[in-house]
Amino acid sequence: MKKDDGSISMNVVRRLPKYHRFLRELKASSVVKISSKELSEITGFTASQIRQDLNTFGGFGKQGYGYDVNKLYKQISKILGLNVRHKSIIVGAGHLGQAIANYSGFREYFLDMKGIFDIDHDVIGRKVNDMTVMDENYIKAFIEENSITVAIICTPRSVAADLAEKLIDYGIKGIWNFAPVNLEERDGVSIENVSLAESLYVLSFLMNKNE
Amino acid sequence: MKKDDGSISMNVVRRLPKYHRFLRELKASSVVKISSKELSEITGFTASQIRQDLNTFGGFGKQGYGYDVNKLYKQISKILGLNVRHKSIIVGAGHLGQAIANYSGFREYFLDMKGIFDIDHDVIGRKVNDMTVMDENYIKAFIEENSITVAIICTPRSVAADLAEKLIDYGIKGIWNFAPVNLEERDGVSIENVSLAESLYVLSFLMNKNE
């Protein structure tokens, strides 16, 4: 659903990766075409919603036929910007930072992983996957010299907000934040907060309600 | 917002952990009372929405005064079920499983971490924080003998769905799922899916749109 001002509802945006995943699976199973009705059965969204969502970005289907799986997959990839890679760093080489550095799935699109940083001298110099943990003192120089645009924040809560300020200052344009603070978007800088604790508390709520 | 059937909108539910966090901070700063207007400034939600949200669960405030921070914090904790601990296991002792095992913040409420499992014999027997990785073959016995109710799935995608079936069979009542599959809720079993890839793709979308 596109709003009057041209902006797109976050509800729609958060469904896009789901479409992407389902279409990818369909593609892998060599499905060539799919109707909104069939997609509805797979995704659990209504056919009507699917057509509305897709038409936010353009008419990707053919009347009387449906959607070409390959073409639709490519189009959604492009809408998501997954055809572009961004030079990225991880800040904070604790367990979570290391987990992200090691998960190859995240590098399939979007992330072009260039480095990982920490302040702890016991950690600096250690190998994490294909990278060596660098001293956070050199982060400014590294961002500037390598035109890094994305930072993944895996630091403790206490330092995350200040760190984000600095990173933006150094030229970072997108932050994937795992520290439990809500970093606020600002002009030209995109922010995606992942709050694992909040997610856990929702599970707690659901279980509490279920008994 | 409570619906006619008594169920509560997930929009409201997902705001509850945020209230919890802000109130916790206020409590830590020794703030005693707060009005919906002040809370609005802190949270970014409208005062009206805050009052609506809270009144879904009961009248926690006092007219002319506002809300007692301590009392409200306790009430939201209780609504979230954070006063109850659930015996929990992690399934999959890869990087992510280890990261979760090591993050003490998750054990502050709700999770009573009892064990971690893997199928890989190179990993079984290793120490992860205060636990030793156990063989997944013994998972059924362990769940039954220890009355485990929560499982955290940190396995690869390919095995997650089947694993979830088994876990539910063995008596698990809540699943915190990090594998990139959407596990569906069923009666008596609560499921919270964390899709990190989806989150990353949303960041990609936002950056793509921003340029």
Next chain:
DNA sequence: TAGATTGTTAATCGATTAACAATC
């Protein structure tokens, strides 16, 4: 051409915001 299914407009439903009477 007839059948199918989209794109799109209209109707409905739900969530948020505004307003204000109740009351501390």
Next chain:
DNA sequence: TAGATTGTTAATCGATTAACAATC
């Protein structure tokens, strides 16, 4: 009592669903 702020109802806004004409 007067002032403040809740709880709650009403109004608005936005998102989802339904319907159907356009068209492949």
